[in-house]
Amino acid sequence: MNAPLAERLRPKKLEDYLSQEHLIGKEGALAQAIKSGVVPSMIFWGPPGVGKTTLANIIAEESKRPFYTLSAINSGVKDVREVIDKAKSAGGLFTQKNPLLFIDEIHRFSKSQQDSLLGAVEKGWVTLIGATTENPSFEVIPALLSRCQVYVLKPFSAQDLKNLLQRAIKEDAVLAKRNIVLKETEALLRLSGGDARKLLNIFELIVTTENTESVTVTNDMVLSKVQQNTVLYDKTGEQHYDIISAFIKSIRGSDPNAAVYWLARMIEGGEDLKFIARRLIILASEDVGNANPTALVIANNTFTAVNTIGYPEARIILSQCVVYLATSAKSNASYMAINQAQQMVKQTGDLPVPLHLRNAPTKLMKELGYGKEYKYAHEGKGNFMEQEYLPEAIANHKFYDPGNNAREENLRKFLKSKWKDKYGY
Secondary structure (H helix, E strand, O other): OOOOHHHHOOOOOHHHOOOOHHHHOOOOHHHHHHHHOOOOOEEEEOOOOOOHHHHHHHHHHHHOOOEEEEEOOOOOHHHHHHHHHHHHHHHOOOOOOOOEEEEEOHHHOOHHHHHHHHHHHHOOOOEEEEEEOOOHHHHOOHHHHOOOEEEEOOOOOHHHHHHHHHHHHHHOOOHHHOEEEEOOOHHHHHHHOOOHHHHHHHHHHHHHOOOOOEEEEOHHHHHHHHHHOOOOOOOOOHHHHHHHHHHHHHHHOOOHHHHHHHHHHHHHOOOOHHHHHHHHHHHHHHHHHHHOOHHHHHHHHHHHHHHHHOOOOHHHHHHHHHHHHHOOOOOOHHHHHHHHHHHHHHHHOOOOOOHHHOOOOOHHHHHOOOOOOOOOHHHOHHHOOOOOOOOHHHOOOOOOOOOOOHHHHHHHHHHHHHHOOOOOO
């Protein structure tokens, strides 16, 4: 058997599915939908390794529908349209059961790619099942989200994962031939991070590297085996997220040594260099910001250079940028400012623009006071004239608080010289 343990144990029926009782239990909303035969377009939102893909396969099997799959990582609009055309053709044979289209990591689809799904979902050519680890409210376009039911898959409990290990020992055709004793499970659970697929991969590694028929699994054994056997970088799986997270946090933490190491891990694992360069642009603004505005320029130039040069020389350019960002002064003040401003917009809604800030291109607008009493900044001393720029309901509210670094301390002095005590700088 060459298939990984996680694949060999993948449930084929709803009753074999692990956990998620709120969805697939007797009273679960999803179980009721499958039983009735009325399966809506849906988005599965949950952490890696909780069975989103498995659940989609089970739905297709139990509803007896044609099933098509796409991965947002390597599919474009053309691929989406081709699958929709196939689904439309297949759907002609199923008047009540239109085909299912499963899209893994749908949050990675661009707006245009998501737009290409709208018509097919709206007209019922396909029933969409999307899977995402990210909040669909932010990652799926509203038009598509409004046509889908969102089902939240909960992380597995420790007991769920222990039950899964026992099931693997008893039911897997390969492992059942061995005498396996689970003496300790803490290390397995900690290393898997709640991801069932990762748990089974590690467990299989531990057991298969033992040359004896009897295997007693302990925490020390697990830790030593995992350290000795380097798990290959999976750029489409959970390790993709783990390593990019370590990479970003190392740069944010001003550690160029760790940052270059994680960069090397991604490069050696075959990660898309443009993906790495894009993340550096984001980091240059989010974590360095105005503490060193040149960081954004360098990161953007790095992205251009990586696209122009290509591998292997692009690794040198990426390394230079990573070291530069890691050794730059840090500030997330601009990032925090937009977060707070967006939160204020959500709380206060569409506050009216103050009359003096409005343009008055027509006579009526002038008569209504549009633009009246507006002070043109360049007519003031130092190109500044104090006036209120925020809506009245949130006047004097400070969103941007300069960071604790040399450049932004100068910005703080500048703002204080202009606004005095208005914003508390």
